[in-house]
Amino acid sequence: MAPGTLDNVVYGLFSTHALHLADRHGVLAHLIERGPSSAADTAAALTIDAETLERLLLVLAAVSVVERDADGRYRVAEQTAPFLDSRDPRYLGGFVDHLVTNTTGQLTRLHHYLERGKEAVDAALPSPFETIYRDEEATESFLRAMWQLSFEPSKELAGLAGLDGTRRLVDVGGASGAFAVAALDRYPELHVTVFDLPEVGTHLERTRDARGLGDRLGFAAGDFFRDPLPAADCVSFGYILSDWEDDFCLELLRKAHKACASGGRVLIMERLFDEDGGPLPTAAMNLSMHVETRGRHRTAAEYTALLEEAGFTDCVTRRSSWDKHLVIGSRP
Numbered sequence: 367m368a369p370g371t372l373d374n375v376v377y378g379l380f381s382t383h384a385l386h387l388a389d390r391h392g393v394l395a396h397l398i399e400r401g402p403s404s405a406a407d408t409a410a411a412l413t414i415d416a417e418t419l420e421r422l423l424l425v426l427a428a429v430s431v432v433e434r435d436a437d438g439r440y441r442v443a444e445q446t447a448p449f450l451d452s453r454d455p456r457y458l459g460g461f462v463d464h465l466v467t468n469t470t471g472q473l474t475r476l477h478h479y480l481e482r483g484k485e486a487v488d489a490a491l492p493s494p495f496e497t498i499y500r501d502e503e504a505t506e507s508f509l510r511a512m513w514q515l516s517f518e519p520s521k522e523l524a525g526l527a528g529l530d531g532t533r534r535l536v537d538v539g540g541a542s543g544a545f546a547v548a549a550l551d552r553y554p555e556l557h558v559t560v561f562d563l564p565e566v567g568t569h570l571e572r573t574r575d576a577r578g579l580g581d582r583l584g585f586a587a588g589d590f591f592r593d594p595l596p597a598a599d600c601v602s603f604g605y606i607l608s609d610w611e612d613d614f615c616l617e618l619l620r621k622a623h624k625a626c627a628s629g630g631r632v633l634i635m636e637r638l639f640d641e642d643g644g645p646l647p648t649a650a651m652n653l654s655m656h657v658e659t660r661g662r663h664r665t666a667a668e669y670t671a672l673l674e675e676a677g678f679t680d681c682v683t684r685r686s687s688w689d690k691h692l693v694i695g696s697r698p
């Protein structure tokens with residue numbers, strides 16, 4: 367029998383799909399709300415096939431996402447429940463849906479990259495965000511996944527950023543406003559402009575209206591490779607630089623340097639590679655970046671080098687308790 371770690375890799379395909387399907391068909395929500403329940407009772411309540419559900423739940427029990435008691439009843443494990451409950455801000459279902467419905471199909475390109483290289487294989491493809499925003503449904507799904515991935519960590523990152531005294535923050539590629547909202551909630555004097563592609567505008571405005579943020583949250587439509595960035599005391603980039611090659615990142619950071627007031631700062635919020643090449647979520651998303659974008663994940667030292675090359679000084683790294691961390695540069 368293969369050792370446990372190898373089993374996790376070989377059979378991981380099944381557990382990811384079992385998790386995705388159990389979430390998508392309301393099984394996890396049902397178990398979270400109703401408590402322990404057999405596959406047959408759950409299937410009857412949700413009018414889905416009991417035999418298939420039992421098999422899916424057995425996989426999820428084997429990887430400890432759910433627990434199975436002696437009577438064959440399943441419950442969602444206490445440690446995983448917050449991340450699988452769509453009412454909880456830590457819910458990961460949207461991210462898993464993005465991985466399964468969007469990323470998986472693209473992974474086959476890795477085989478061709480190995481044979482011919484990414485540049486040759488991707489030459490005929492549209493740019494990454496043309497694909498991601500190909501229609502309203504795909505746009506909505508991507509922005510929902512980004513919100514779910516970023517909102518909770520942003521609360522901690524906003525604190526780590528130390529924005530007391532900052533009045534104008536521009537969140538470049540701020541999507542539907544996860545970091546903007548977290549920062550506005552924490553700093554009452556702050557105004558945030560999200561600078562993003564025009565497709566994102568209505569989604570950001572929806573966030574602003576739902577949260578009653580009025581003119582404290584604005585949207586500036588633009589393309590950060592063509593347009594200058596709006597002036598600010600602080601310019602933030604959350605999961606932006608990991609979408610692009612080093613020379614594009616440098617171009618963006620130089621634009622941020624121009625936009626940023628003297629004495630201001632730039633915030634880079636990203637997953638970080640350890641010096642030994644881990645952790646797993648960063649290594650996995652680094653592969654995902656390879657097929658979905660043109661970027662990669664970096665170490666804190668690599669981000670610091672980019673910041674310094676763009677003219678920022680006094681760079682510091684602040685780690686959060688999440689996967690997303692902060693590298694800060696100051697504008698002399």
Ligand SMILES: C[S@@+](CC[C@H](N)C(=O)[O-])C[C@H]1O[C@@H](n2cnc3c(N)ncnc32)[C@H](O)[C@@H]1O
Pocket residue numbers: 495512513515516538539540541542544545561562563566588589590591603604605606609
């Ligand atoms: C990976 S998402 C990051 C979203 C958010 N900052 C976060 O941390 O969750 C990348 C963002 O960059 C935006 N973006 C991509 N290309 C852009 C461009 N050329 N100009 C402006 N924004 C762009 C996308 O619309 C998207 O909102």
